[in-house]
Amino acid sequence: MLAKTFEEKQVSTRSASNRKSKLSKTIKLLFNSKTGTVGLFLIILVTCLAVFAPWLTSFDPAQVNPLARLQPPMWMEGGSAEHILGTDNLGRDIWSRIVYGSRISLIIGIGAVLFSGFIGATLGLLAGFYGGWINAIIMRIADAFLAVPTILLMLVFLAVVGPGLRTLIVVIGITSWVPYARVVRGEVLSIKEREFVKAAQAIGAKKKRIIFKHILPNVLSSFIIISGMNVATTIVLEASLSFLGLGVKAPAVSWGGMLSDGRQYVATSWWVATFPGIAITITVLGVIFLGDWLRDILDPRMKMKNG
Amino acid sequence: MTRYLLKSILQIVPVLFIISMLVFVLVRATGDPVALMLPESATEQDRIEMTEALGLNEPLYVQYGIFISNAIRGDFGISYHYGQQALPLVLERLPASIELAVVSMVISTLIAIPLGILSALKRNSYLDLIISGISVLGKAMPNFWVGIMLILFFSVMLGMFPVSGRGGLENMVLPAFTLGVGLAAQMTRMIRSTMLEILNQDYIRTARSKGIIEAIVVGKHAFRNGLISVVTIMSLQFTSLISGTLITETVFAWPGLGQLLVAAVNNKDMAIIQAAVLIIALLVIVINILTDVVYRLLDPRIKYN
Numbered sequence: 001m002l003a004k005t006f007e008e009k010q011v012s013t014r015s016a017s018n019r020k021s022k023l024s025k026t027i028k029l030l031f032n033s034k035t036g037t038v039g040l041f042l043i044i045l046v047t048c049l050a051v052f053a054p055w056l057t058s059f060d061p062a063q064v065n066p067l068a069r070l071q072p073p074m075w076m077e078g079g080s081a082e083h084i085l086g087t088d089n090l091g092r093d094i095w096s097r098i099v100y101g102s103r104i105s106l107i108i109g110i111g112a113v114l115f116s117g118f119i120g121a122t123l124g125l126l127a128g129f130y131g132g133w134i135n136a137i138i139m140r141i142a143d144a145f146l147a148v149p150t151i152l153l154m155l156v157f158l159a160v161v162g163p164g165l166r167t168l169i170v171v172i173g174i175t176s177w178v179p180y181a182r183v184v185r186g187e188v189l190s191i192k193e194r195e196f197v198k199a200a201q202a203i204g205a206k207k208k209r210i211i212f213k214h215i216l217p218n219v220l221s222s223f224i225i226i227s228g229m230n231v232a233t234t235i236v237l238e239a240s241l242s243f244l245g246l247g248v249k250a251p252a253v254s255w256g257g258m259l260s261d262g263r264q265y266v267a268t269s270w271w272v273a274t275f276p277g278i279a280i281t282i283t284v285l286g287v288i289f290l291g292d293w294l295r296d297i298l299d300p301r302m303k304m305k306n307g
Numbered sequence: 308m309t310r311y312l313l314k315s316i317l318q319i320v321p322v323l324f325i326i327s328m329l330v331f332v333l334v335r336a337t338g339d340p341v342a343l344m345l346p347e348s349a350t351e352q353d354r355i356e357m358t359e360a361l362g363l364n365e366p367l368y369v370q371y372g373i374f375i376s377n378a379i380r381g382d383f384g385i386s387y388h389y390g391q392q393a394l395p396l397v398l399e400r401l402p403a404s405i406e407l408a409v410v411s412m413v414i415s416t417l418i419a420i421p422l423g424i425l426s427a428l429k430r431n432s433y434l435d436l437i438i439s440g441i442s443v444l445g446k447a448m449p450n451f452w453v454g455i456m457l458i459l460f461f462s463v464m465l466g467m468f469p470v471s472g473r474g475g476l477e478n479m480v481l482p483a484f485t486l487g488v489g490l491a492a493q494m495t496r497m498i499r500s501t502m503l504e505i506l507n508q509d510y511i512r513t514a515r516s517k518g519i520i521e522a523i524v525v526g527k528h529a530f531r532n533g534l535i536s537v538v539t540i541m542s543l544q545f546t547s548l549i550s551g552t553l554i555t556e557t558v559f560a561w562p563g564l565g566q567l568l569v570a571a572v573n574n575k576d577m578a579i580i581q582a583a584v585l586i587i588a589l590l591v592i593v594i595n596i597l598t599d600v601v602y603r604l605l606d607p608r609i610k611y612n
Contacts, residue, residue, distance in 0.1 A: 144325035147588045147595075151550040152568075156580055159572040160333050236449045240554050243451050244569050256449075263455050263558060267463050267470075274459070277452035284447040 029297055036296075039289025046283050049102040057096035059083075062251035065091030070269045086271045088261055094271065098279050101255045104248055105283055108168055109235040113227050115173030120180025121223055127181065128188025129211060139185070142178045150175050151237065158246045165248050168241065172234055179226055187219045221298040228291030232284045239280050255280050315596050319589075326588050331374050334577045335367070383582040388571070393578035397564065397586055403473055404556070404563035407482055408548050412541065414487030415494055420537070422491075423498025424525065427506060438495065445492025450551055454485035454558040471560035482559040486551045490544050501536040505529045535606050542598035546591055 030036050049056065068091040072079040079086060085094040123142075127135040145153065153175040161167045191197060192215070200210050241247040242256030243263075250257075255276040262273025349357075358364060365373070377383070383393040426438040461481060462470045468481050505511065506529055514528045515521075553565035560566070564583060571579040 140321055141325060144322045144329070146546075147322050147591050148326060148584060149546045149550040149553075149587070149591070151553055152584060152587060155553075155568065155572045156330065156333055156584060159575055159577070159580055232447070239449050240451065243449075243554065244557060245573060259449075259452055259455065263451075266455055266459050270459050270463075273452070273455045277449065277456065280452065281444070281448045284449075285443065288443060288447055 026297070030293065033293050033296070035289040036293030039286045039291075039293060042282055042286025043290055046102050046106065046286065049099050050106050053096075053099045053103065056099050057093065059093035059096040061092065061097040061100040061253045063092060067091065070265065070272070072269070073271050085275050086269070088258070088272045089265055089269075094258075094275055097253045097258055098255070098275055101253045101258065101276065101279065102283070104165070104252060104254045105235050105238060105280070108165070108172070108238040108248075109231045109287070111169040112172035112176070112234050112238075113230045115169055116175075116177045116230070117180050117223065117227050119173060120177035121184045121219070123177065124181035124184030125188055125211065125215070125219070128185040129192065129207075129215065135185075138181065142181055145175070145178045151240065154237070154241060155244075155246065158241065163241075163246050163249055165252060168238060168247060172237060176230065176234070179230070180223065183222050183226055184219050187222055188215055191215050191218050225291075225295045225298055228287070228294045232287040232291065235280065235284055235287065312596070312600070315599065319592050319596075322592060323585070323588065327375060327378065327585060328371070330581050330584055331371055334581060335370075378581075378585065383585075384578040386571075386576050386578045388574045388576045388579075393582040394586075396579060397567065397582045400562065400564040400567045401586070403561060404552050404565060407479070407486065407556070407561060407563060408545075408552055410479060410483040411486035411490060411551070412544070412548060414483055415490035415544075416537075416541070418487065418491035419494035419498055423495045424502055424530065426495070427499045427502035428525065430503065439499075442492040442495040445488055446496075448489070450485055450489040451554045451558050453488055454481065454555055457481045457485055458558075473562050482555050482561050485558070486548065486555050489551065490548065493547075494540055494544065497540045498533070498537060501533050501540075502529060505533050535602060538598060538601050538605065542594060545594050549587060549591070 030040060065087070068083065068087050070089060071083050071087040071091075073086040074081050074084050076086075083093050083095070085098070087093055088097070123138050127138040154171050157171040157175065158167070161171065197210060197214050200214050205213075238247060238254065239256030239259070242254035243260045245257075245260065247256055248254045258276035259273055262269075262276065265272050363370070381394050385391065386393045386396060389396060422438050422442075426435040429435050458470055458481060461467045468477050472478055511524060511529055514524045519528075552561075552563060553569060555561065556563045556565035557569050564587070567579065568583045570576075571583065
């Protein structure tokens with residue numbers, strides 16, 4: 001009895017130290033890649049903006065102040081230290097809107113990717129595993145979705161359900177699942193033929209067990225790779241939709257919506273449109289760098305393909 | 308070839324069928340079209356008559372049948388915002404969008420091919436690093452922001468080009484570059500990796516060892532073989548080009564399909580949305596088939612069965 005617990009203890013400490021060394025190896029790999037490090041830094045920066053927003057600014061991002069309309073940034077003539085990056089056409093503080101806007105970008109970027117990834121992976125798994133008519137129907141629908149540019153589908157959906165944070169996540173989710181479904185299906189098709197799956201089938205494992213224990217873990221790395229890339233596209237998509245007036249509604253702040261205000265005042269007040277654009281670019285750049293790094297360590301074959 | 312073409316044209320049918328169904332279901336989900344079309348002062352009698360006239364009393368599958376048979380004849384219903392047939396309104400806007408798309412495609416190709424080849428040839432040099440850096444940046448910047456920044460520099464500060472509208476060549480420059488820059492960024496990356504792959508092939512080494520000058524090795528031996536990938540890349544870009552026009556047209560008030568569609572979505576003008584979506588889908592499918600045909604012409608090794 002005593003011996004057994006001792007043994008168990010040893011095993012568990014061994015696996016813990018294994019896990020630890022794996023983690024430190026990953027961190028080392030991350031810092032070996034310059035762009036990966038930059039990406040991580042940028043993402044941490046934006047996440048900090050989103051998390052600590054109330055401490056980073058004293059202004060309510062939605063507070064209108066007619067007396068302080070279109071004030072330039074603090075380093076320009078007419079600017080004040082109060083509004084670091086100036087104010088917009090309604091006198092709202094641009095810095096505080098950028099800080100709070102990061103929340104929407106991250107929530108939608110991550111939320112919509114998880115949602116579309118869930119739909120896509122489930123459908124891809126079903127199509128790849130069961131084949132036959134299930135596969136035929138799912139892949140035909142995927143073809144149809146591919147024939148229409150994603151943003152067009154989103155416009156149609158949004159015309160029906162109207163704008164808003166939750167609807168945006170749902171709409172982006174149900175319009176951009178196709179890449180996941182295709183990749184997961186492809187992976188499942190090849191994994192299904194491998195020896196370990198055949199062996200599991202031979203010893204009479206249930207389908208559910210084969211899917212969750214043998215196939216799903218092996219699909220995970222390609223799933224993470226596409227998700228990483230899609231977060232970047234999704235953030236830009238959200239900004240585009242908000243720019244078109246179909247994204248989140250006021251008082252929620254979106255960088256895309258700020259750009260749409262800025263577009264109208266570009267002739268007189270350059271700062272209204274410039275700063276939110278920089279914020280989007282920095283965030284997307286961080287996601288791309290981090291995503292590329294993830295791809296390189298999870299799938300070395302892809303790195304070779306991409307030079 | 309003819310058989311292949313026929314087969315791929317036949318494959319359009321199920322895809323369009325699914326898209327039309329999707330559009331139909333969405334439009335029916337929007338709520339009561341009768342309420343949208345009638346003035347607020349309409350009586351109950353008006354409602355009943357309107358519902359009857361629109362065929363909304365029929366079961367859903369009959370309504371879908373009517374929708375499809377009308378759509379095939381080009382009748383997508385009347386836009387209640389413009390009070391006209393939807394399809395002509397959509398087709399009328401198409402040339403402006405195609406013009407913008409084609410010019411941007413040309414611009415992005417002219418930027419991407421030389422840059423892609425250059426960075427592949429000088430792999431891992433500073434030049435390569437700079438080009439890769441710029442193309443990542445081009446990918447990260449949302450194109451409507453690029454458009455606004457171009458307006459800021461070239462229209463507001465330098466006064467070189469008009470801010471919006473369609474007319475002469477000077478109106479075309481900013482929107483076409485806005486769209487072209489983002490496309491060029493993606494294309495450069497893809498052309499670079501294609502060229503890297505090709506430059507490693509045996510026949511390139513053979514050509515070099517024969518003493519052929521580098522320009523001909525790259526231009527004739529390598530690039531001509533890379534052309535197939537370039538065509539693929541361009542056709543893949545076509546879809547993102549269309550999404551790009553939707554937004555770029557709004558930034559520059561370019562009177563194309565994108566602008567019409569965005570306005571229609573804001574007005575819930577379903578007839579126009581239906582017509583525009585199906586026309587764009589058809590366009591994308593046709594482009595994909597054309598790409599396959601061009602492949603075949605470029606690479607006789609590809610066989611279609």
